[in-house]
Amino acid sequence: MAASPEMRASDGDRERVAAALREHMVEGRLDVDEFNERLEQVYKSRTYGELAVVTSDLPATDLHTLPATTPRPQPRKDPRKDPAKARAELRANWAIWAMASSINWVIWLIVSTTSDGEVYPWPLWVMGPWGVVLLVSTLFGNSAVNKRDN
Template sequence: MANSPEMRASDVDRDRVAAILREHTAQGRITMEEFNERLEELYKSKTYGELARLTADLPDVDLRHRQVAKPDPAPAAVRGGMHPGMRAAWGAWAAASGINWVIWLIVSVASTHVIYPWPLWVMGPWGVILLMSTVFGDSRRR
């Protein structure tokens, strides 16, 4: 039996029209303001005819066959890159090490003799831990 415009619509029918309106908003056919107005009218609608008026000026959209963004098949490690978190950790290590060496250099020059290279104790253990994490760490995202 065909749905006549006077027949009462169900919540499932309203949800289907809401999904269609969301898709048209995502594609740029209607603005967010229009989407909100239509959504408000949608949930006030009682019949198929009222639902049909909400999408009458829009082309048909088949939600079952809509294009989905393809996921990136290769993780960052396979592409030759480094995980962004690991890259940030190495950047922090390099910045802290650089600052410590500059402080050591200024103190050595100001005291007119070379003092013990204490920045090695800052950058050494931290660098070893980072190196182990980079080499043996899990390349998958958790």
């Protein structure tokens, strides 16, 4: 049975028209202000005819194929669960640590050779704690993630 313009619209019908308006806004047919105005009209509408007026100048969309509510986004896969990605990330962290440590030691060496007295080996304070954290995560990181997931 085809819906006549005088027939009352349900909440689900209004939600489907609102979803269609969101699609038209995403595609660039409506700006945000116009979308908000039309959305307000949608929720004030009581009949199919009033709903049709809101979308009359937009391309036709099969309102029954649109969901009444917007779907929830799919959860992202945890990168810590993928061993290959975890190893690649760990290698990258070690490479960054090695580069920063090397730069600090070069600076220390230049300062040591150009100064009159001994210079305290301060790069140890940069690479030491950072290296310990990386070492612990290298040794226990993957097993801790696997134990937590089980």
